[in-house]
Amino acid sequence: MINFGIIGPGNIANRFADSLQNFSQANLYAVAARNIDKARVFQAKHPSNKVFGSYQELLQDPNIDIVYIALPHQLHFQWSMAALDAGKAVISEKPAALNREQLKKIIDKAKRKNLFYTEAMKSHFQKAYQELKKMVTAGEIGKVKTVQTSFCRSMPEEQATYHYQPLVGGCLLDMGIYNAAFIESFVKKPLKIESLEYKVIENKVEVYVNAALKNDSQKVILESAFDRNKANLATIIGDKGRIEVPNLHRPDSFTLIKDNKSKNFVFPYEKDDFHAEIKETIDCLQKNRLESRSMPVQDSLNSIEIIDELKQAIAEKKNRFTYFKSLIASKIDVELPPVK
Template sequence: MKASTIKWGVIGLGNIAHQFVRDLALIKEAELYAVASRSVDKAKDFGSKYKAKKMYGSYQELMKDPEIDIIYIATPHDSHKNLTIEALESGKHVLCEKPIAINNEQTKAMIDASKKQNKFLMEAFWTRFNPSIQQILYKINQGDLGDIKYINADFAFRVENPTGRMTDITNAGGSLLDMGVYPLMLSYIVLGKPKKVLATSNFFESGADKQTAMILQYENAQAVLHSSFVSPSNMSATISGTEGRLNIHSIWHETQGFSILKNGHKIDYHYPTLGKGFTYEIEECHRCIQNNQIESEFWTHQNSLDVIEIADEVRKQSGLKFPNEL
């Protein structure tokens, strides 16, 4: 790369894209170069607000722009596979919103494209790069909590408009893939892949899940997880071991700290994020691109495959199916 500045293109200009580009502006080496929407007016409004150099009325126009180094894909889940592969084949690196795809087969195809094109691809599990989460994993690996036996995590709030994108079954909507993947990710980075999954869901009339309960059974541990669009929760998380308990402060997936309770004593740890916290996954993308890596060792291609495999099993157990799933 000729310059130290990494030029970003953003595809899909919904709520999460607004949050992402506000954090992108906090990274000195990052430049919001271009944005794209299926509506050129929406692209112009978004691009003007955040001072993008180019605004496109189609995703393909943005992909063809030779100035762009990496594309952030923030469209509905069902479009991730095709847009990611198209972007990689256009010679662009890709950061794709979670879930990376709607099933394991789609994820494999995206990873194969990354390898074939020799371009960086990462799922945007920003929580994995949160400073508190990094410190939590360090303390667990140091044995501060003893052997981990139990994880409890949820991600639940009430959706006021149950007819929007988040509950549209044709877009792979529902609480599991929108929110439930966060608790699944937490259990996975601490305990790995479970031996067995038990799951059940309640559904909207559309067929999308409105709440899903999951139990992950490990050799010597269990995780009890929940996602919901019908009622709010504390959105906290607990990791319990033989030597102590760790509470991730709410809202846990964007946490600013955690507490450890051990031997009758409580210690609070505070790790305020830069911006909302997307900054850390952005910096990881930059590091990998500068080092000519096609994946991050902190959230690998295999990690994405593993988590979507668990989600596939949850859907199998609960009966959650998406139309035209390929």
């Protein structure tokens, strides 16, 4: 029996716990919250052996094999590291960390501790996604030339929490990470920014990004937003056809368009959209694998690197614009520094 501990009993943890009940070889052993009453409310919905009023208490329990971290983005690094230090395997909600530097430290620690670690990027575990990768790898649409991704939804600030907070918020870490995870599966590194459209609010949090990136032979589009609704769609364009993937963050189907014909492929979820990632995690633990075949740690690194580059570019462009405005205000004629 594999004993799971959940840190952060929020909405997504409820869905994870529901799915966990489908596995006879897994047990929800404990849940931890900053307030033990909140943990008890969660336990009433999802029976567990224990509840804790602090995350560290849960990590100190020797009976827990793996910790599912379902905290706000800014806490993923701290508690992934703490869980690994406590000798626990980790499955962390996306984004696995706020940037590549943090994620590299997590991965290095997991390797030193000889512990399983993976990012809960649900899309990568789904049957539709894996069949899609096989089809593209087999050359069904020829050489991949373009990958277009759009994941936008209206999320007003009054209805959000950490999503609008400086440094940890923004549409790129919350939604754009799905775009980046999709993109990195089908294009070669490195990618360089070709064009960048964005919208930031007063506290410097980005609420819309539409970026074009390219390498020597491929181009990608990453569009992500909190301030508008658009079709949730990814399109992979090759020199012999294209594939359209609705719901890129939770794919269960795709359409192949080739030779003026289209063919739909449907792969329903097994139980729910968490089932595949839990199944893979349990399999890895039972077979002593240190990383997932569906979501290897290098995929997570590749994804966060794309987000890092876009965030840096937005910061540089915004700072450059602020500098330019200050020069106009002071009427000083100074050459602007080049954008890197």
